Amino acid sequence: MTASPPDTPIAPAAAPAVAPAARAYFEGGAADEVTLRANVAAWRAIGLRPRVLATPRAVDTQVTLVGRRWPTPWLAAPMAHLALAHPQAELGLAMACAAQGAGMVLSTQATTALEAVARAVLATPQRGPLWFQLYPYGTRADWLRLIERAQAAGYEAIVLTVDAPLQWPSDRERTAGFGLPRDWPQPNLPAPPTRGTLSDLLAAAPDWDDIEWLRAHCPLPLLLKGITHPADAQRAAELCDGIVVSNHGGRVLDGLPATAALLPAVRAAVQGRCPVLVDGGLRRGLDALKALALGADAVLVGRPLIAALADDGARTVAALWRHWLDELRGAMALCGAPSLDALTPQLLCRVPTDGDVPCL
Numbered sequence: 001m002t003a004s005p006p007d008t009p010i011a012p013a014a015a016p017a018v019a020p021a022a023r024a025y026f027e028g029g030a031a032d033e034v035t036l037r038a039n040v041a042a043w044r045a046i047g048l049r050p051r052v053l054a055t056p057r058a059v060d061t062q063v064t065l066v067g068r069r070w071p072t073p074w075l076a077a078p079m080a081h082l083a084l085a086h087p088q089a090e091l092g093l094a095m096a097c098a099a100q101g102a103g104m105v106l107s108t109q110a111t112t113a114l115e116a117v118a119r120a121v122l123a124t125p126q127r128g129p130l131w132f133q134l135y136p137y138g139t140r141a142d143w144l145r146l147i148e149r150a151q152a153a154g155y156e157a158i159v160l161t162v163d164a165p166l167q168w169p170s171d172r173e174r175t176a177g178f179g180l181p182r183d184w185p186q187p188n189l190p191a192p193p194t195r196g197t198l199s200d201l202l203a204a205a206p207d208w209d210d211i212e213w214l215r216a217h218c219p220l221p222l223l224l225k226g227i228t229h230p231a232d233a234q235r236a237a238e239l240c241d242g243i244v245v246s247n248h249g250g251r252v253l254d255g256l257p258a259t260a261a262l263l264p265a266v267r268a269a270v271q272g273r274c275p276v277l278v279d280g281g282l283r284r285g286l287d288a289l290k291a292l293a294l295g296a297d298a299v300l301v302g303r304p305l306i307a308a309l310a311d312d313g314a315r316t317v318a319a320l321w322r323h324w325l326d327e328l329r330g331a332m333a334l335c336g337a338p339s340l341d342a343l344t345p346q347l348l349c350r351v352p353t354d355g356d357v358p359c360l
Contacts, residue, residue, distance in 0.1 A: 018310050021178040022084040026306050028172030029250035035258070036250030039281025042258030046290045047351040054336030059329045063298055063340055065103075065275055066157055066221040066241050070128050072325060073340055074288055075103030077249075077279050077300035078133035078159065078225075081180065083111040085310040093309055094121045094130075096317035100325070103128030105159050105300065106188075108135040108146075113187040118153040131157040133225065135164075136206045138191025144217055146190040151219050158218055159244065163226025164252045165205035166198075208235065215239050223277070228262050230269035237273040242297075245278040249302055260294065264345075267295035285327030289335075293343040 029036030063073040076097050083089040090112040097104045098121035106117050114132060121127055132150040136143055147158055169178065194204040215222055223242035227233050236243045245266050247256040256262075259280035267276050278291050279300035288299045308316040337343050 018085055021173070021176040024170070024172040024176035025081070025178045026085065026303070028170035029254065030170055030252055031254035033170075033250060033254065035247055035254050035256045038258040039247070039250055039260070040283060041281075042260035043281055043283070043287040043290055045351050046260065046294075047349045048290075048331075048335065048347055049349045050335040050347060052336075055333055056336065056338035058338060059332045060339045061325065061328060061332070065129060065277075065298055066223075068129065068156070070103060071101035071126050072103075072128060072321075073292060073298040073328075074321075074324070075105055075128060075131070075277075075298065075300050076305050077302040078105045078107035078161070079302055079306060080107050080109030081111055081184070082306070082309060083185070085306050086313050088309070088313040090117055091120055092314035093305060093317055095124075096314040096321065097121070098124035098127035098130075100318050100321035101126050101128055102321050103130065103298075105131045105133050106155075107133050108137070108188050108190070109186055110188055111185045114150055114155070115153045118155060122154045129156055131155060131159050131223075133159045133161060134190070135161055135193075136210065137189060137193050140210065140213060140217075142190040143214065146188065147218055147220065155220065157221040157223060157241070159223045159225050160211075160214065161225045161248075162206065162211075163228070163246065163248050166201055167252060170251065208239075211236075211239055223275075225279075227266060228256060228259075230265045233266040233269040233276075237270045240274065242275040242277065243270065244300060245276060245280075245296070246300070247280055249280055260291070263291065263294050263296060285324035286331055288324065289328055289331050289343060290348060292340055293345060293347050295345070 061072050063070055076093055082093060086092060090106060090110045094104050094117045106114055118130060121130060132155040134143060134146065194201055221241035223244060224236045224240050225244035226246050226248060227236055227243045228245065228247060233243055245259050245263050247259055259278050263278050270276055275297040276295065277298045277300055278296040279302060282288060282299055282301055283304055291299050304320060305317055308320040335347050
């Protein structure tokens with residue numbers, strides 16, 4: 001796979017078939033892209049301080065999420081419109097993830113029907129979890145119909161995105177003239193996204209009453225994606241089966257702190273009542289190790305997988321996951337961690353800047 005800068009996942013030389021406007025859509029972030037850059041930099045700023053003479057005789061990367069044991073601690077994050085990156089789109093991504101023991105969260109805005117993705121992967125031995133991400137478009141009845149459709153197809157959890165009631169094109173998208181064709185396939189939308197004035201959008205935004213209703217009616221485990229504040233984390237843990245610490249990859253509201261900085265306080269607020277996942281800025285297996293040591297139960301990965309998919313479809317996605325697993329297992333061994341439970345904050349320190357002495 002062709003390497004590319006952390007915040008520019010699709011190199012033109014690696015994926016000449018990806019239009020510049022589509023690259024702008026996948027790569028861009030909100031406003032000045034401060035949060036987009038911070039997400040990547042924050043993981044780099046965390047260092048390791050392993051103990052020696054403690055190399056385990058075996059390394060186990062299994063993780064338990066919503067009551068089931070899975071082979072790896074990562075899932076593909078929900079990503080929209082993957083047919084813009086490669087003709088294999090969500091099917092190619094899903095099959096590569098399943099073959100390598102990684103999970104997948106299929107986006108509401110996928111270009112492939114959720115049933116087709118489920119049929120392609122559910123029978124794969126040693127696959128990861130298959131979850132469905134829900135944007136709350138339309139009415140409560142619309143949400144529930146789509147959830148029931150996902151349950152019938154075999155999805156194992158619902159991930160409700162709660163941090164994007166308003167969205168608008170990034171500066172990169174506007175400059176590049178990005179737009180979807182009128183006949184663009186979106187077979188999983190519960191209803192068309194709300195259009196109209198700001199007042200219309202605000203009126204359609206979900207609130208905690210909607211979450212309580214959904215928890216009461218959703219037949220699958222329910223996770224909330226987009227939690228950044230400890231108070232919201234505490235309330236979500238009381239209502240739901242898991243949370244995802246996420247600033248939407250820096251795509252919605254610029255100026256949010258990096259998720260690496262937000263994770264510890266959210267984890268503390270949850271107090272072990274439900275699993276805590278994190279996304280945003282993870283670019284390699286070593287970043288996943290740091291996230292797990294900070295208290296995440298698992299991670300979601302986005303832009304690196306888009307880059308791999310654009311490069312050469314499922315083959316390169318599978319190669320990326322193999323590399324991530326090799327890196328994670330090797331780093332765990334060097335840190336003396338036989339299992340993910342052995343990854344703790346005591347393994348971490350701050351990467352020094354000039355004159356800084358972080359590990360005392």
